[in-house]
Amino acid sequence: MADRVVRPLAAKYDRLQEYPWEIRDALAEAGLFGTWIPKEFGGGGGGVLDLCLVVEELSRACGGVGVLFAVNALGSFPILLSGTDEQKHKYLEPIAKGEKLIAFGLSERPAGSDASGLITSAVEDGDEWVLNGSKKWTTNGGAADIYSVFAVTDPNSRSRRISAIIVEKGDPGFEIGRAEDKMGIRCVPVVELHFDGCRVPKDRLLGGRPGLGFKHAMMTLDRARPGVAAQAVGLAAGALEYATVYATQRKQFGAAISSFQMIQQMLADMASRVEAGRQLVHAAARACDAGVPQLTKMAALSKLFATDMAMQVTTDAVQIFGGYGYMKDYPIEKFMRDAKITQIYEGTNQVQRLVIARNLIKESGKLDHLSAFIPLPDHPNTLDDQARAERASPGA
Numbered sequence: 001m002a003d004r005v006v007r008p009l010a011a012k013y014d015r016l017q018e019y020p021w022e023i024r025d026a027l028a029e030a031g032l033f034g035t036w037i038p039k040e041f042g043g044g045g046g047g048v049l050d051l052c053l054v055v056e057e058l059s060r061a062c063g064g065v066g067v068l069f070a071v072n073a074l075g076s077f078p079i080l081l082s083g084t085d086e087q088k089h090k091y092l093e094p095i096a097k098g099e100k101l102i103a104f105g106l107s108e109r110p111a112g113s114d115a116s117g118l119i120t121s122a123v124e125d126g127d128e129w130v131l132n133g134s135k136k137w138t139t140n141g142g143a144a145d146i147y148s149v150f151a152v153t154d155p156n157s158r159s160r161r162i163s164a165i166i167v168e169k170g171d172p173g174f175e176i177g178r179a180e181d182k183m184g185i186r187c188v189p190v191v192e193l194h195f196d197g198c199r200v201p202k203d204r205l206l207g208g209r210p211g212l213g214f215k216h217a218m219m220t221l222d223r224a225r226p227g228v229a230a231q232a233v234g235l236a237a238g239a240l241e242y243a244t245v246y247a248t249q250r251k252q253f254g255a256a257i258s259s260f261q262m263i264q265q266m267l268a269d270m271a272s273r274v275e276a277g278r279q280l281v282h283a284a285a286r287a288c289d290a291g292v293p294q295l296t297k298m299a300a301l302s303k304l305f306a307t308d309m310a311m312q313v314t315t316d317a318v319q320i321f322g323g324y325g326y327m328k329d330y331p332i333e334k335f336m337r338d339a340k341i342t343q344i345y346e347g348t349n350q351v352q353r354l355v356i357a358r359n360l361i362k363e364s365g366k367l368d369h370l371s372a373f374i375p376l377p378d379h380p381n382t383l384d385d386q387a388r389a390e391r392a393s394p395g396a
């Protein structure tokens with residue numbers, strides 16, 4: 001599918017910056033939009049690992065199509081994690097068939113990395129929720145029919161401030177705002193969403209209980225971040241393939257540049273990094289599917305490593321193409337442009353480091369038995385003290 005349908009159209013939609021509906025139709029026909037959705041809700045019954053395998057393959061051909069697909073998982077995970085059975089049937093079934101697309105509305109102008117600082121509000125009024133505010137960086141916005149939107153429902157609560165509410169295209173007071181002009185992933189729209197007294201029925205509150213939105217947003221990101229990492233692995237693998245083929249064809253000094261050791265070293269380093277990233281993504285995806293306690297850390301590790309790796313590998317691929325690589329006539333510069341966003345969205349790599357470090361520190365409680373081997377500076381019997389005593393009176 002990636003080679004037959006996506007690759008031939010990648011440059012066209014990058015240039016046009018338009019949603020590739022023909023690719024969406026082909027993916028829907030192949031049943032791929034149900035990959036991560038349980039069979040009882042019309043999906044294929046796969047998990048995060050299956051999602052990652054598909055995203056990697058699509059991204060090898062076009063990073064924009066990789067996210068165009070993966071972002072539907074990001075949008076539907078809040079429903080899967082916290083929706084009622086009725087909500088799951090209503091929203092997941094058309095998503096699984098590829099009939100409806102979904103987007104995820106968390107970030108706002110004042111609340112990017114500081115996601116819990118969001119200010120869009122939802123107030124109960126009779127049988128409805130009334131939403132006011134705006135969302136920023138909503139990938140798939142405008143193309144999507146369904147939106148998982150996070151809003152403040154209890155401004156006075158610290159831990160139960162935010163709830164997730166479904167907003168549908170056409171709801172009164174809901175408008176799609178400015179579409180961004182982007183460096184990469186140009187075939188998928190990234191827009192602002194505006195809610196101006198937007199009224200939705202009360203049963204759109206996910207799970208029917210307010211206050212759990214932030215937790216569910218974080219749990220969603222845990223399961224979606226390996227998908228971004230898979231997009232990065234796909235981009236890096238695709239760039240490596242192009243660079244390898246180019247190196248065997250391009251002749252300089254009377255020989256294919258692939259015969260030069262400096263190029264061989266670059267290709268070998270790129271290949272080892274891609275494979276390391278891929279294995280980490282699979283391990284993180286399996287951790288998510290198994291629901292192990294370390295899944296938050298694993299997801300962040302995979303996103304951090306794979307996306308930094310993709311930036312490096314795609315940049316090296318451009319280097320192997322030389323001056324030609326810098327030109328839009330060649331497919332390789334797009335890989336570098338598409339890779340950059342993977343270090344930024346679904347939590348910057350600075351946020352991933354924060355998540356990893358917080359979890360390492362939390363887990364260190366299980367390593368108490370190591371304390372006995374670590375002399376602390378303020379401990380009366382440190383090795384240092386012993387060494388000093390030994391120096392003062394040798395052999396004593």
Ligand code: CAA
Pocket residue numbers: 071074104106107112113114115116137138139158159214215218219221222296344345346347348351354355
């Ligand atoms: N799973 C479950 N619960 C979690 C959790 C997790 N992974 N992480 C945090 N929580 C819970 C905590 O236990 C805590 O609960 P209590 O209040 O009951 O104790 C609560 O959530 C608050 O947690 P923190 O104190 O850790 O929250 P924080 O304000 O310090 O934020 C953060 C932590 C990691 C920085 C978080 O805000 C974050 O991940 N920021 C990045 C947001 C992000 O990724 N945005 C991207 C949006 S999607 C996008 O890019 C656009 C697109 O369309 C592709």
